[in-house]
Amino acid sequence: MSKSPDWEAIASSPKFKQLVARKRIVLSGLMLFSVCYYFLLPIGAAYFPDMFTQQVWGHLNIGLVFALSEFVVAWAVALIYLRIANKKFDVLAAEIVADVEAGQ
């Protein structure tokens, strides 16, 4: 087991700063969007009944479509995150780890 890395040095390295800055934007953006979209459902059901009861396809109304869209949106957010994390975050994190291991 090698000695523990210099955490302060890693934390102040440009790559780490870039990683956390990107993560902050992506995570807070997706989180905020998901929470807002989710709470639109009970708010819409309670305060916009006329819109929710409008039928769009046979007996299918906007309320049902909106509730179903919650699932699609949740999955979409998850997949967007998965893509960004796999392509961007993991690559940056792996580079940081490689730099640390090379430095030891």
Add this chain to the structure above:
Amino acid sequence: MITKGIMAGLFALGMPILAWAAEGAVAPAYRLVTFLVFGVVIMLTMYVTYMASKRVHSASDFYTAGGGISGLQNGWAIAGDYLSAASFLGIAGLISLYGYDGFMYSVGWLVAYITVLLVIAEPCRNIGKYTLADILAYRNDPKKVRVVGAISVITVSTFYLTAQMVGGGVLVKALIGIDYEVSVMAVGVLMLAYVLFGGMVATTYVQIIKAVLLVIASIILVMLVWAPYGFSLPEFLAAVVGDDKVQGQVARLLGNSADTMSSAELGQRFLEPGLYLKDPLDQISLGMALVFGTAGLPHILMRFFTVPNAQEARKSVIWAMAIIGGFYVMTLFLGMGAAVHVGATEISFIDKGGNMAAPLLAQYLGGGADSVMGNFMLAFVAAVAFATIVAVVAGLVLAAASAMAHDLYVGVIRGEHATAAEQIKAARISTLVVGAIAIVIGIAAKGQNVAHLVALAFAVAASANLPCILLTLYWKRCNTGGIMAGMIVGTVSAIALVMVSPNMTYPLKVKANATQLITDAASKRLGLEDTLAAVSPEERAYKDATKALEKLLKDVEKAEADLLRYADQRTSIVGLEEPLILLKNPGIISIPLGFLAVILGSLLWGRDRRSESRWTELYVRQNTGLGAAKASVHG
């Protein structure tokens, strides 16, 4: 050896169950079929436990399966851990009785995983070892935060566990008529066998098996429900809207305001909001508890310690979201299908909450109450429900036992100095203790209304656990003072708000309702008896009226029992004649309080240099996984 003993024990347990079986959804003639299906499921899980027991050598194996679970496996296990009987049977039931509102209710359970995915799963995998308190102890005073962390974990798990044990007991009784006490014991003993011998390895496989069975059962039922309409959504909905049982249920729910509505309008109303969820603020409050609480549930959090790295943790949440989301979309068809084929009257006859919707739908789709296939399908769904309860309970017990053994005993009492053998012994003893407590509470709480305990568990997790985890991971100034304040304020405020909420029993209100019901019953009874006299016994209306009359008598009996039971009482257990607040779900108040307590507690505690310097290390590790991968290779 071990398995032989367990098998003998279960066999011994099985005999009295058969003897004590009374009335349930399964007709006596088909009870043996049900037990055979149960037996197959139990044998399968016992075999898995036996195989797993050979792989449990250390505390790491016991708590986290040595970190050797793959993302795909863990995704299924999370789904198995999360989809309790309340969601399988409960949500399908809510949809069958209240239509749209039941479906809307299910959405939050999936959205909750966005929080888990984005802010909890990966950092926790990189930082934690066995428990929630491990994460808190990383940069704070370990002994202090382990104590408050463990108390919160045990509180949340106990609430959840009580709801599962009581719900499970009631459910098994309703399904196959086994005595309540016996089914609670059976659930408890089975779960103990899995956890004690197989630890997290067996618990994981039991949860995977259960999730697979649940998904298979749901897919079969949805296919059978939807196929007659050519898998067209509008045609299926047209059948729901046009069904006279659905229209009748809406008319009953709306009462007098339904008088001016046409039958087509009544049917369409089933697909519109407002039949069940009345107070939007309460819904938002519940939504907050779900969305922020799931990420703080100790038994869910613990699952992320079982995978080797952050990538697998991420993958497991994606799989879990696919399974859980897909399942909830299917409940729309299960619930609506049950509303059409079984009907609300029949569903709420055995169980008011609608829990029998999916099982009765299965029976109908298989050919009805008198057919072999129908009863086999019912037995299959009943066995899935049973496996569901056991799998969820196993996960909860493991979470509570790890807090007790790893945090309180090894961390606090022994000051982290315990040999590997002592650690695993402590883990098993704690499991036994928690399991025994679960059985005792389950039996003691018989007949209590525990439905709100699941919501309370989520509220405590959202108000205490989540603020503490989130801020220790992402806020540099967070420290021991903040964690202690957040855990205590979050837990206490959530519980206190529920204690003064309409969830509690208020004897004055119960008695007033009971009196009203008995007064109304007389005229209702006359009306039903008139119907019975007017129609011939072959007609459907005759059958419906007989059922309704039976239900009315049952309700009157219960109302009379309530009047007797609360005869001398005026106030709830905290001494209130009526609720202080109208919110049933405390989240909207207690979650902000929890966050505020962590922030204020940290600031008042003063600057903690050690915590801030350890934060740099934590922040680098949670974002890069440095050091974490090594730990898992050694198991």
